[in-house]
Amino acid sequence: MNTDSFSAQQRHNRGSNRRAHMRETLLQSAKSMFAERGYHDTSIAEITTRADMGVGTFYLYFKDKEEIFETIIVEGIEHIKTLVQEEVASAPEHKFETFFRSILKFAYSDRELFRIALTGEGQKQIAVRAYGSVNDGIIELLNDAVERGYLGNEYPLELLAHFLTGMLNQTVIYWFMFDEPKSDAMADYFIAFLKNGVPSALFDV
Amino acid sequence: MNTDSFSAQQRHNRGSNRRAHMRETLLQSAKSMFAERGYHDTSIAEITTRADMGVGTFYLYFKDKEEIFETIIVEGIEHIKTLVQEEVASAPEHKFETFFRSILKFAYSDRELFRIALTGEGQKQIAVRAYGSVNDGIIELLNDAVERGYLGNEYPLELLAHFLTGMLNQTVIYWFMFDEPKSDAMADYFIAFLKNGVPSALFDV
């Protein structure tokens, strides 16, 4: 490799890194703006100002406002999914419990993402897709349990998955208001609830 | 009372009724528009056109777009709350179970309301407030149970309430996609889940 081609390579890498960096900066800027003010009350100009760029630059990286919104959600979910899958894979004996503990952990650390998905509206379907993704993960888990004989037909799986998704969802909303309990303690309560339901005495009330 | 003041009264009543009727028409129109197209994609002009009124008339009844949105949610929730409280009051032996059966029943019959609250882009946390209301109802119930000794300190009440709210919430979302099971059967599953949680075998997966 001669100096010329090396420097060419180097320049290309620098350009490539720069490009990735610009894109990431825009994503971060948009993410925080969307979280603070919501999708409709955030303008492209505000996103680029916070990213310290010119307005036009935005359109070098994203087709339109919708696309950056979708990207934030989709990539965010994808990222969490990967992390959760890794943790689940590393605990093959307790996949079910690990799944919920793991998802709560990462949801807590990326609460902003969920706030956006929940309040973002954006093309309506995107938030739905986000939750769909969580739901699908749960269904997969339940199916696996059924196949391996750990679960009967007590409930339609779809429905059970939705109950669990709803609990996760609302837990994040809870965190919008209160910071405690943090994800570990929260997961304990969550799991306890899953195991026992509500105290049966309540049904005498 | 002389004729004059009588007719004035009468006129006043007529005016008053008329006023209430106009307001109601606007609320219905806005509710259906918001449900169909979402908050941001609905214009005041569309609301008044569907209500068969002039645009200006809107502002005689509501301060702005925000206010009618809030009114729809708040009054809708208030209405359901009243209905639920009546049913709960008529079943003093099974208040807890009745509460959930009742809320699922009315939520199912007024799914439009929840769709608006959910897709309305949490305009200034209104949707949150809506769920807050459901949550408050649950907390009240749980407090009552604690006071009467039916419930210990297994979970922080706030948290338990959120789990339950989340389940209710997601159940409505489930109904956006599937129409079955309807509210009665749904309530059976819901209650069963509350009583038993998930099959404990799942924790061996």
Add this chain to the structure above:
Amino acid sequence: MNTDSFSAQQRHNRGSNRRAHMRETLLQSAKSMFAERGYHDTSIAEITTRADMGVGTFYLYFKDKEEIFETIIVEGIEHIKTLVQEEVASAPEHKFETFFRSILKFAYSDRELFRIALTGEGQKQIAVRAYGSVNDGIIELLNDAVERGYLGNEYPLELLAHFLTGMLNQTVIYWFMFDEPKSDAMADYFIAFLKNGVPSALFDV
């Protein structure tokens, strides 16, 4: 007719007149702007400012920029067409000559219109349509002449019409630069040229 319905009628007329007046003001404003600066260099804001209205008002009367441009051309041509037809009809013995004298007269008095059509571009086809209209008028005249035996097949009519249209067209361009000769004297030269062509001696040069 009672006073009430009379005043209603009156109000409606006033509104109707007002509407027509607003529209006309916008058309005049746009026409002069387009003539001065061309289609692309004229903004809606400039049009409405000159018309002493708010920007939004523009869209109460025209769908978009393209539409007002088209309207100016089409209505302008239509208007001139009517005037020319009236003059031609009033001189049944000299329709051919009258047509050109008349069109030159009105083109001179509405030079702005032609400048717009010539420099406006706008959806390319519009200017073409404008000239098409002039051309069609000529063709009609020539066809009539053929049917009545005054014209043989010396030239393809289409072609002859285009020669004449081209002369008219360029005459208006001439007027963009020089104000003289005015339409009457110009028409004399025009007609003389039509009658005699160029001095045949030129073909010996």
Add this chain to the structure above:
Amino acid sequence: MNTDSFSAQQRHNRGSNRRAHMRETLLQSAKSMFAERGYHDTSIAEITTRADMGVGTFYLYFKDKEEIFETIIVEGIEHIKTLVQEEVASAPEHKFETFFRSILKFAYSDRELFRIALTGEGQKQIAVRAYGSVNDGIIELLNDAVERGYLGNEYPLELLAHFLTGMLNQTVIYWFMFDEPKSDAMADYFIAFLKNGVPSALFDV
């Protein structure tokens, strides 16, 4: 001349040729884009992409979009002018007729150029200047004829020139719509019209 300066010269020539070639490529690219899509709907990026260059390169050869447009017209006209002058010079007995036959021939073969001039939205009167050039050629011819006593003062020369320019102009427009008659046959009609004008019988219509 030492080797150094030789190679410098060589390098300069190579550079010079290269420079001319780049410029020409850009002109061709812009010309075809303008012809296809019009001045305003063509972006610099599209011009350079078609020329297989970077956007920035454009500005090494032309000050701005306006300048390349003007260059296309001016150089195009200049080129045709040269060709016409050559043909005219080679037919000293029939300069007048040859001029028109020649200009029609080259206009037909370079219709793209005229389409651009005509639809380019008279950017700063460039199209006018283009026609001015044609007009000037005609005037020169007529002046020559006057000086040599072949032409009297039947018409103001300027005016006569405009009539002829207008006919040429419209002939090209005719060719935008119909491909026939081609330039030779067209020239026959054109000359015939110049010689005879319209059949005088038309003035009885």
Add this chain to the structure above:
DNA sequence: AATGAATGAGTGTTCATTCAT
């Protein structure tokens, strides 16, 4: 009270032009 014409601030998006590499 009811109307709807008028308003203009606000926003997404484009594109000619610059300049660091």
Add this chain to the structure above:
DNA sequence: CATGAATGAACACTCATTCAT
């Protein structure tokens, strides 16, 4: 010289809100 990423002015168009009638 050549490049193309970055820029930001400019603009068409929307729509919540006002106000004269």
